[in-house]
Amino acid sequence: xxxxxxxxxxxxxxxxxxxxxxxxxxxxxxxxxxxxxxxxxxxxxxxxxxxxxxxxxxxxxxxxxxxxxxxxxxxxxxxxxxxxxxxxxxxxxxxxxxxxxxxxxxxxxxxxxxxxxxxxxxxxxxxxxxxxxxxxxxxxxxxxxxxxxxxxxxxxxxxxxxxxxxxxxxxxxxxxxxxxxxxxxxxxxxxxxxxxxxxxxxxxxxxxxxxxxxxxxxxxxxxxxxxxxxxxxxxxxxxxxxxxxxxxxxxxxxxxxxxxxxxxxxxxxxxxxxxxxxxxxxxxxxxxxxxxxxxxxxxxxxxxxxxxxxxxxxxxxxxxxxxxxxxxxxxxxxxxxxxxxxxxxxxxxxxxxxxxxxxxxxxxxxxxxxxxxxxxxxxxxxxxxxxxxxxxxxxxxxxxxxxxxxxxxxxxxxxxxxxxxxxxxxxxxxxxxxxxxxxxxxxxxxxxxxxxxxxxxxxxxxxxxxxxxxxxxxxxx
Amino acid sequence: xxxxxxxxxxxxxxxxxxxxxxxxxxxxxxxxxxxxxxxxxxxxxxxxxxxxxxxxxxxxxxxxxxxxxxxxxxxxxxxxxxxxxxxxxxxxxxxxxxxxxxxxxxxxxxxxxxxxxxxxxxxxxxxxxxxxxxxxxxxxxxxxxxxxxxxxxxxxxxxxxxxxxxxxxxxxxxxxxxxxxxxxxxxxxxxxxxxxxxxxxxxxxxxxxxxxxxxxxxxxxxxxxxxxxxxxxxxxxxxxxxxxxxxxxxxxxxxxxxxxxxxxxxxxxxxxxxxxxxxxxxxxxxxxxxxxxxxxxxxxxxxxxxxxxxxxxxxxxxxxxxxxxxxxxxxxxxxxxxxxxxxxxxxxxxxxxxxxxxxxxxxxxxxxxxxxxxxxxxxxxxxxxxxxxxxxxxxxxxxxxxxxxxxxxxxxxxxxxxxxxxxxxxxxxxxxxxxxxxxxxxxxxxxxxxxxxxxxxxxxxxxxxxxxxxx
Numbered sequence: 001x002x003x004x005x006x007x008x009x010x011x012x013x014x015x016x017x018x019x020x021x022x023x024x025x026x027x028x029x030x031x032x033x034x035x036x037x038x039x040x041x042x043x044x045x046x047x048x049x050x051x052x053x054x055x056x057x058x059x060x061x062x063x064x065x066x067x068x069x070x071x072x073x074x075x076x077x078x079x080x081x082x083x084x085x086x087x088x089x090x091x092x093x094x095x096x097x098x099x100x101x102x103x104x105x106x107x108x109x110x111x112x113x114x115x116x117x118x119x120x121x122x123x124x125x126x127x128x129x130x131x132x133x134x135x136x137x138x139x140x141x142x143x144x145x146x147x148x149x150x151x152x153x154x155x156x157x158x159x160x161x162x163x164x165x166x167x168x169x170x171x172x173x174x175x176x177x178x179x180x181x182x183x184x185x186x187x188x189x190x191x192x193x194x195x196x197x198x199x200x201x202x203x204x205x206x207x208x209x210x211x212x213x214x215x216x217x218x219x220x221x222x223x224x225x226x227x228x229x230x231x232x233x234x235x236x237x238x239x240x241x242x243x244x245x246x247x248x249x250x251x252x253x254x255x256x257x258x259x260x261x262x263x264x265x266x267x268x269x270x271x272x273x274x275x276x277x278x279x280x281x282x283x284x285x286x287x288x289x290x291x292x293x294x295x296x297x298x299x300x301x302x303x304x305x306x307x308x309x310x311x312x313x314x315x316x317x318x319x320x321x322x323x324x325x326x327x328x329x330x331x332x333x334x335x336x337x338x339x340x341x342x343x344x345x346x347x348x349x350x351x352x353x354x355x356x357x358x359x360x361x362x363x364x365x366x367x368x369x370x371x372x373x374x375x376x377x378x379x380x381x382x383x384x385x386x387x388x389x390x391x392x393x394x395x396x397x398x399x400x401x402x403x404x405x406x407x408x409x410x411x412x413x414x415x416x417x418x419x420x421x422x423x424x425x426x427x428x429x430x431x432x433x434x435x436x437x438x439x440x441x442x443x444x445x446x447x448x449x450x451x452x453x454x455x456x457x458x459x460x461x462x463x464x465x466x467x468x469x470x471x472x473x474x475x476x477x
Numbered sequence: 478x479x480x481x482x483x484x485x486x487x488x489x490x491x492x493x494x495x496x497x498x499x500x501x502x503x504x505x506x507x508x509x510x511x512x513x514x515x516x517x518x519x520x521x522x523x524x525x526x527x528x529x530x531x532x533x534x535x536x537x538x539x540x541x542x543x544x545x546x547x548x549x550x551x552x553x554x555x556x557x558x559x560x561x562x563x564x565x566x567x568x569x570x571x572x573x574x575x576x577x578x579x580x581x582x583x584x585x586x587x588x589x590x591x592x593x594x595x596x597x598x599x600x601x602x603x604x605x606x607x608x609x610x611x612x613x614x615x616x617x618x619x620x621x622x623x624x625x626x627x628x629x630x631x632x633x634x635x636x637x638x639x640x641x642x643x644x645x646x647x648x649x650x651x652x653x654x655x656x657x658x659x660x661x662x663x664x665x666x667x668x669x670x671x672x673x674x675x676x677x678x679x680x681x682x683x684x685x686x687x688x689x690x691x692x693x694x695x696x697x698x699x700x701x702x703x704x705x706x707x708x709x710x711x712x713x714x715x716x717x718x719x720x721x722x723x724x725x726x727x728x729x730x731x732x733x734x735x736x737x738x739x740x741x742x743x744x745x746x747x748x749x750x751x752x753x754x755x756x757x758x759x760x761x762x763x764x765x766x767x768x769x770x771x772x773x774x775x776x777x778x779x780x781x782x783x784x785x786x787x788x789x790x791x792x793x794x795x796x797x798x799x800x801x802x803x804x805x806x807x808x809x810x811x812x813x814x815x816x817x818x819x820x821x822x823x824x825x826x827x828x829x830x831x832x833x834x835x836x837x838x839x840x841x842x843x844x845x846x847x848x849x850x851x852x853x854x855x856x857x858x859x860x861x862x863x864x865x866x867x868x869x870x871x872x873x874x875x876x877x878x879x880x881x882x883x884x885x886x887x888x889x890x891x892x893x894x895x896x897x898x899x900x901x902x903x904x905x906x907x908x909x910x911x912x913x914x915x916x917x918x919x920x921x922x923x924x925x926x927x928x929x930x931x932x933x934x935x936x937x938x939x940x941x942x943x944x945x946x947x948x
Contacts, residue, residue, distance in 0.1 A: 029795055056769065060544055063537035070534055239796065299530065317501050325810065329803035332550075336799065 007042065011351035014039035015384040015430075018344060022429050028445055032340040032430060039347035055343070062342040070295040072338050075436075077298050078130055079331030080324045081265060084305045085134070086249040087323050088314055090262030094135060097259045110139045111211030114150060118157035119204070129154035131266055133440025140233070146223040147233050147240070147443035148451040149216070155437030155452060156207035159388060159425045160200040163418060174418065177396040183410075192411035196470070198463040199375075199419030203426060206459055218454035223447070238444035241333060241435070249326070255314050264308055269301035337435050341386050344430065348385045355394065367406040372467040374399050375416040375423075379460060382424020386431040391421040409474040416467050423463075427456035481516060485827040488513035489868045492818060496859040500904060503807075506814040506864065513821035529817070536816045541660075544765040545650040546812050549643040551772045553805030554798040555739060556598060558779045561797050562788050563725035564735030565601075569609045571733040584613040585685030588624055592631035593678065597740055599636040599644065600910045603628045607914025614707075620697040621707050621714070621917035622925040623684075629911035629926060630681035633862055633899040634674040637892055640664060641747055641768075647812065647863060648892065649764045651819065651870045657884065661751075661764035666885040672940050673849070673893030676933040677900055684929065692928040697921070712918035729788045739779040747771035815867030822868070828875020841880050842946035846938050848873050849890040849897075853934060856898020860905040865895040883948045890941055897937075901930035 018035025022028050036058065041051030063069050085091045104110045117132035133154055140150050162170040178186035195201075210216065216224050226232055234240060251257060276293035302324070309315040315323070365373050374395065382391040395417040403413035425431045429449040438445040492509025496502055510532070515525030537543050559565055572591060578584035588610035595602035606628055614624050636644040645664065652660035669675075683689065690698045700706050708714060725731065750770045751762030776798070783789040789797070822828060835844060848869065856865040873891045877884045899905045903923045912919040 027791060027795060030791065056766075056773075060540055060547070063543045064540070066531075066534050066538065069537045073534065239792070295534075296530075317499065317504060321501060321503055325807045328810070329806040332803040332806065333799045336802070 007351050008356060010042055011348070011353040011356045012384065014042070014351065015344065015348055015353060018430060019384060019428070022446070028429065029336060029340060032337075032344055036340065036343050036347050039344070039351055043347075043350055058343045058346055059339060061346070062339050067291040068342055070291045072335050074291075074295045074298045075338055076328045076331040076335040077302060079329070079334075080302055080327035081269075081298065081305065082130075082134060083249050083323045083327035083330070084302070084309070084320075085262040085265065087252050087319070088261040088305070088309050089251040089255045089257035090259060090265075091134060092251050092257035093259035094262045096257055104136075104139050104143075107143050107145055107214055108212050110136060110143050110145060111149070111153065111214065112208070113139070114153045115157060115208050115211045118154050119161050129158050129437055130440045132157070133437075133442070137442060144227050144231060144233070146220075146227045146451075147238075147441050148220060148223040148447055149210070151437045151441035151443040151448040152220065152452045152455065153207050153211050154440050155426060155434055155448070156203045156455075158433040158437055160203040160422050163197055163200045163422060164194070164204055174392065174396075174414075177392060178400070178414070183400065189410060189414060193415035193418060196412050196415035197419050197422075198415070198466045199422050199426075199459060202459045202462060203422070203456070206455060210455070218451070220451040220454070223451050234444060235447055238447055240442040241438040241445050249323070252315065252319070261305075261308065261314070265301045265305035268304040269297045272297040272300045331439070334435060334439050338432055341430050341432055341435070345385055345387050353381070353385065367408055368471040369468065370402060370406060370408055371412045371416040371471040372464055374402075374413060375420040375464060375467050378417045378420025379423040380420075382421045382431070383428040384424070386424065386428045386434075388421035388425035388431070388433075391424060392417060395421070408471070412467070412470055412474050419463055423456060423460045427453055479517075480830075481825050482830060484516055485822075485825040485830045487516065488818065488821050488825060489827055489872070492868060493855055493859065496861075496864065500860070502859065502861055502864050503810060503814060506811075506818050506867070509868075510814070510817050510821045513818075513825050517825055529821075532817050532820055533813055535820075536813050539653075541653045541765050542650055542812075542816055544769050545646045546809055548646055548765065548769040548772050549812060550802045550805050550809055551769075551776065552598065552643045553808075554801030555772060555776055555779065556601060557797045557801030557804065558776065558783070558794070559736050559739060560724075561726050561729070561793075562735040562779070562783045563729035563731040564733065564737075564739075565605060566725045567731035568733040568736045569605055570731055572609050573612075578610075578613050578617075581617050581619050582686055582688055584610065584617050585619060585623065585627060585688070586682070588614070588627045589631060589682050589685050592628050593635050595740070596635055596639040597642050597743065599633045599642070600907055602635070603632050603907070603910050603914045606631075607911075607916070611916055618701050618705065618707075620694075620701045621915050622694060622697040622921055623690075625911045625915035625917045625922040626694065626926045626929065627681050627685055628914055629900060629908055629922070630677045630929075632907040632911060633896050634677045637671060637896060638668055638674050638678070640668070641744060641771075643808070646765055646768050647815075648866070650812070650816065651866055652874075652888065657874070659761065661762060662760050663884055663888060664764075665760065667888040667892065670886055670889035670944070671893045671896070672889070673853075673933055673937040674896050676936055677896065677930070680929055680933050692925070694925040694928070697925055708918060709921055712921055714912075714916045714918055726788065726793075730786065732786075735779070735782065735786075735788070738782055739775040742775040742778045743771045746774045811863060815863060818867050819871040822871045823875070826875075828872040829879060831872055832876040832879035835876060836880055840946075841882055843942060844876060844880065844882055845886045845890040845945045846941040848876075848887060849894040849937060849941055852891050852894020853897035854894075856895045856905075857902045858898070860898065860902040860908075862895035862899035862905075865898065866891060869894070886941070886944060886948055893937060897930065897934050901926055 014035045017038050018031050021031035021034055025031060033055070036055045037048070037051055040054035040058065041048050044050035044054055063072075104113055114132050114136040117135060118129045133150065137147075137150060140147070159170070174190055175186045178189055183189055223235070226235065273293055276296050280292050306320045309320060310317065378391050378395045381394065382388050385391060396414070399413045399417045400410065402408065403410045425433050427449070428434060429445065434449060435445065438448045441448070488509040491512045492505045495505035495508055499505065507529075510529045511522070511525055513525075514528040514532070515522045518524035518528060537546075572587075578587045588606050591606035591609060592602040595605055607624065610624055611621070614621065633644075636642055637648070640648060648664050649660045652663050657663045697709070700709065747767050747770075748759065750767035751759035751764070753762075754767055755762030780789070780791060780794040783794065784791060835847070839847065852865050852869045855869065856862050859865060869891045870888070873887045874884070876882060877887050899907055901923065902908060903919065908923065909919060912922045915922070
């Protein structure tokens with residue numbers, strides 16, 4: 001094994017290779033695996049066979065961590081929640097209910113509904129977008145709005161929303177990171193960072209503006225034109241992230257659509273989550289275990305759905321099992337992407353990618369420019385590694401000492417790191433929330449990334465300018 | 478460790494009883510596990526549930542088990558590959574075009590051989606052999622029942638005696654639970670002693686070549702010969718197997734090489750990988766890792782081969798990979814539950830309790846035969862060999878430990894017992910698939926096959942009694 005510290009620029013090559021290949025070939029799985037292989041080949045002294053063996057081991061090792069295994073399991077089990085709610089007529093019932101209200105008649109109101117539904121469940125980052133996608137996708141299709149736009153709206157409401165009101169796993173995680181840096185009032189520091197987290201605020205607002213104004217630019221405008229002129233919600237040859245069978249599970253013949261068959265399981269998930277966070281946090285929501293709580297919340301939701309359908313005599317036990325398998329099977333692609341995303345994250349840690357990038361940026365910057373630099377570095381790191389949590393884990397320990405040493409507003413420094421991580425989480429093709437958004441909207445993953453990137457970059461540019469301005473305004477004596 | 482006494486029997490009994498009554502294997506195994514952990518959590522069902530779920534997540538913390546689960550899913554992808562590329566269709570055409578079989582005996586022998594030779598998965602040989610042999614059988618006036626019997630006898634039985642497939646990986650997985658230091662070696666050594674599997678395969682070949690018939694099969698054969706009726710009047714043949722098979726990609730050339738090349742790659746790679754991971758001795762090799770590399774290499778070879786012929790682009794290969802993996806989710810879930818109930822039985826001491834009970838009342842010599850009979854009854858009642866092994870293997874291995882028995886004989890007895898039910902139970906998937914592939918009435922198939930299965934089972938019991946006392 002080479003010493004991680006001596007790899008230098010080489011440590012950035014594998015994530016760059018994965019991202020470059022993914023964007024060029026549109027083969028996410030193969031690109032990620034190529035990046036992982038490259039990383040472990042470098043680490044194995046340029047022996048590609050040893051690198052391959054180490055890559056396979058690293059994939060297996062992903063499961064050795066119970067939290068990750070639970071995240072992977074719960075992600076694929078959400079597929080079962082989708083098939084359940086469709087086959088039982090719950091989805092049809094809810095869509096019928098929403099349509100009967102006349103809530104959505106126009107493209108703008110459909111966009112707003114998608115935005116609002118995704119945002120309303122703030123206790124967990126991905127469940128809101130998943131529900132919103134399932135409910136609004138048929139509306140979007142009918143009103144001829146591209147799947148790309150849906151996935152953009154959902155993605156913007158995935159992680160950014162979770163930091164606007166961080167009463168969730170995001171908040172708990174960040175507080176945990178701050179505590180390790182001996183911050184005396186971590187919750188207060190996080191609270192002071194929330195209004196300075198420009199990227200999160202702008203991403204949420206931009207998604208709303210795009211949704212209700214129906215204006216697009218760049219690849220998104222091209223996608224919208226395609227839908228309007230040719231009626232194609234997906235590009236020809238696009239591969240939507242969920243197998244079509246799972247999306248189009250017909251309502252079981254003879255079952256009367258009822259919204260409650262969807263609402264009860266979903267409410268179970270949503271209400272179980274804070275309770276579970278409270279229980280796993282020993283009475284403090286903020287200390288709860290995110291993965292364990294979400295995992296159990298999904299399990300309870302599935303249990304509630306199964307009991308409901310069995311109790312109402314809608315489905316037999318055999319049908320419940322069958323739908324479970326079908327839903328989980330349909331989400332296999334997501335499971336695989338998560339495994340590969342974790343594995344490449346581990347490879348980055350092993351190579352010291354994050355510390356290298358941080359060191360490179362640290363050199364030769366004036367204090368007022370540090371918040372902007374932190375944002376840029378965190379953004380680049382998160383985009384390269386696809387993980388906001390991982391980026392924060394590397395960058396927070398760098399930002400806090402820098403802030404106190406260089407006399408920078410600590411809230412601003414923390415916000416810059418958080419925002420930078422969100423940018424990568426939001427826009428990187430290998431980020432799990434980007435994947436979840438593609439999945440919830442049933443969009444081609446690469447198309448989603450491509451159409452969303454101009455928006456994310458525009459917001460990041462504005463955020464960067466704001467950090468420069470605030471850096472000069474808030475720092476120094 | 479607390480001694481739970483007869484309570485330790487509850488988890489497997491609940492699982493088995495429910496499986497027999499409801500035919501819902503997953504729910505039954507889950508409930509058996511829950512009952513087990515509830516008992517161990519001082520009868521607190523909530524704690525029991527939490528521990529049960531934790532133990533499911535915990536399955537993945539074991540490298541060997543994770544490898545087994547991943548590779549089983551990848552085998553699904555390989556099967557999808559081979560079918561989509563037209564390899565299966567090409568293989569079938571290649572055999573049909575040879576015109577080898579000209580009489581009843583050679584036709585039956587050919588049906589047997591095709592079923593036996595495709596060992597990458599239990600049922601795929603049945604799928605291939607049925608449609609190829611059926612027209613020959615019909616023309617040569619051999620009953621559909623006989624075809625179904627020959628196919629069924631080679632299905633699961635050959636997958637355990639040539640374990641270069643998910644069956645081997647699964648068995649290794651079950652054996653690594655226990656205090657077996659070399660699961661691969663233990664499995665390989667148990668193969669010659671898996672008498673039921675060998676007898677089922679051998680008896681089917683014997684029947685095919687000698688045209689010997691007995692019992693209901695004799696009646697069926699006479700019906701075909703005298704009246705020319707391939708099916709009994711009023712028989713309802715199951716849907717033809719073509720429905721179940723993934724069709725070739727439209728326009729794909731049907732070339733046998735697209736099946737043969739990936740399969741050969743597996744065999745060659747697994748041997749090389751075993752040699753390398755075993756530091757020169759394949760018997761000490763890392764079984765699950767080697768199988769994982771072999772399947773991975775075969776997938777890569779297939780993808781490149783299909784790409785070179787212009788059959789599938791890499792993006793189609795990715796799609797087929799995910800489709801295949803997604804299709805095997807039920808087996809993945811079954812694997813997880815199997816590992817979990819095994820862990821539960823070990824934790825609660827089912828095997829120890831049974832072993833002590835057996836020690837008190839039985840001589841060690843009758844243990845292999847008893848285990849075989851119990852496993853056979855369980856698999857016949859549930860229709861699943863994998864589910865039966867999941868429950869019986871930990872019990873059998875505990876007995877080995879406690880009573881100082883020969884582990885290979887016990888492993889073989891449990892495996893053979895599971896195969897018995899898988900072979901002849903009317904609710905086993907391989908029995909159903911054989912009926913489909915042969916285009917026969919399912920109950921007719923079960924009825925005509927049972928005497929042969931019972932003969933093989935009877936001989937096996939006798940032999941295990943002798944071996945049990947001898948070893």
